[in-house]
Amino acid sequence: MGYKVAVVGATGNVGREMLGILAERGFPADEVVALASRRSVGTEVSFGDKVIKCRALEDYDFADTDICLMSAGGEVSKAWSPKIGAQGCVVIDNSSAFRTDPDVPLIVPEVNADAIAGFTKKHIIANPNCSTAQLVVALKPLHDAAKITRVVVSTYQSVSGAGKEGMDELYDQTKSVYSLSQMERKKFPKRIAFNLIPQIDVFMEDGFTKEEWKMVVETKKMLDPKIKLTATCVRVPVFIGHSEAVNVEFENPLSADEAREILRAAPGILIDDKREPGGYMTPHESAGEDxxxxxxxxxxSTVDNGIAFWCVSDNLRKGAALNAVQIAECLIERGLLAEKKRAA
Incomplete structure (x- = not known):
């Protein structure tokens, strides 16, 4: 049986990536529909070796659609995801709109796939923040082995995490540096070309940014509410790929060598760890990889039972589009869509 899938926000970075990954992985879809705002109607997007034209979200009837991959921002999701879910279509939402909702499961399949069954309350499943997604994939097997008590993470997040506007701003500012022309700043609070910005999202009352707060609450929701986590999130002049420097403390002893073997056997993880120049992964090399x-x-050695590591992933894929498609695959593999259809 094939499924009908709609991708909302199909003209954006993540929406296009979703379409590409659906095709790459041979997702069992009889029909894939590209949706966007009315101003994008007729815009052509790629789906494998096909080209499909965008239709208007506002005019689309989801009654016969099985899965909606939503990547059009929080405000659009807040307005539309409950309506879509009410029609019996399962929404997999890439925004932050429903991540902290207790009636909406927040899912990374390698980490907490069993929680996916909770989607029936609202027919919405949330995708975590891009920086959280790759972190919890790495933390899960270590937590299972030695019980994590505290995590300190510093992120180095690419401009694609801020959408096409962020990528355009880095490109345009970099050209301005070399051409000695006037530099414009629209998306970021400070210049991003050849610079670092220690702010992602808005500041909260305690001095942390909302991006940092997201990493804390999402890790607790998916992995363990008892884990203490503190984050510093930094925007860097990289187009694609988020990097993280992670320090982890455990309740029980766990050496770096033991952690390496645990991670090597864990799903969704590849180890590239040679103690020599170039014996590590960078965001540039992670781009396009799952x-x-x-x-x-x-x-x-500064704490009891502690390790440190470097973590890199393509934020448009595992941090967003790939994870959403994996959630959809999980629904199908567990027969949850079929059960929903019979109940309807």
Whole structure:
């Protein structure tokens, strides 16, 4: 049996990636529909070796659609996801709109696939923040082995995490540097070309940014509410690929060598860890890849039962589009869509 899938936000970075990944993985879809705002109606997008034209979200009837991959931003999702879910279509939402909703499962299939069954309350499943997604893939097998008590993470997040506008701004500002022309700043609070910006999203009352807060609450929801986590999130002049420097403390002893073997056997992870120049992964090399890459594994002698590592992943794929498609695959593999259809 094939399924009918709609991709909302099909003209954006993540929406296009979703279409590409559906085709790459041979998702069992009889029909894939590209949806966007009315101003994008007729815009052509690629789906494998086919080209499909965008239709208007506002005019689309989801009654005969099985899965909606939603990547059109939080406000659009808040307005449309409950309506779509009420029609019996399962929404897999890439925005932050429903991540903290207790009636909406927040899912990374390698981490908490069993929680997916909770989608029936609202017919909505949330995709985590891109920086959280790759982190919990790495933390899950380590937590199972030695029980994590505390995590300190610093992120180095690419401009694609801010959408096409972020990528355009880095490109345009970089050209301005070399052409000695006037530099414009629209998307980011400070210049991003040849610079770092220690702010992603808005500041909260405690001095942390909302991006940092997201990493805390999402990790607790998916992995373990008892884990203590603190994050510093930084935007860097990289087009694609998020990187993270991670320090982990455990309740029980776990060496870096033991962690390396645990991670090597874990789903969704590849180890590239040679103690030599270039013996590690960078965001440039992660672009277009599905895995979460782990490098620079070492013991942290400043705490009892601590390790440190470097974590890199393509934020448009595992951090967004790939994870959403994997959630859809999980629904099918567990027979949850068939059960929903029979109940209807």
């Amino acid at each position: 895995a979460v890459f782990i490098s620079r594994l070492r013991d942290d």
